[in-house]
Amino acid sequence: KNEVEQSPQNLTAQEGEFITINCSYSVGISALHWLQQHPGGGIVSLFMLSSGKKKHGRLIATINIQEKHSSLHITASHPRDSAVYICAVHNTGNQFYFGTGTSLTVIP
């Protein structure tokens, strides 16, 4: 049983498309994180959310605590957005649960 489920597992988009990646979780959380892992392997923290919505450039992250669901949106996608996007949740007991990631490829 995975505490964090992401969908889709793989996603291919044309440059300029609007992209949505979904994350559902089954545990009570204190915060949710979206991470980006580049093809070279490096991991970057994109967002930390405990409620509502955050925006950074072309990236938007939302969370619905009641539905235990979060989405990561990318507007006007670009080939440099190609990466694996990972959803992670922290519960109040300092436990960490990670999704297996969504592999995004943006084609020029």
Place this chain on the structure above:
Amino acid sequence: NAGVTQTPKFRVLKTGQSMTLLCAQDMNHEYMYWYRQDPGMGLRLIHYSVGEGTTAKGEVPDGYNVSRLKKQNFLLGLESAAPSQTSVYFCASGARFNYGYTFGSGTRLTVV
């Protein structure tokens, strides 16, 4: 450059050998973490530390030991490496719980 530095970046070990992975951060972060990443399984927490001199077990601690003698360094040790420990290891640090995290670039370890 400020950040998290992991050494080494690559290593091949024979079964039964020991080694230590070093994670160093220069951001004065209290929290430090060691994860392993395996295909199809996502990141899994091995051990973590909430401050100098403290360590705690994560989800998959067996076969690993850690130490945090200095605030800036978090060491991960493998006393007797096994092929099941072949993985990519990531270190991360954060100023406090549920704050933003900074990850190292990873260590690719192969145990033959």
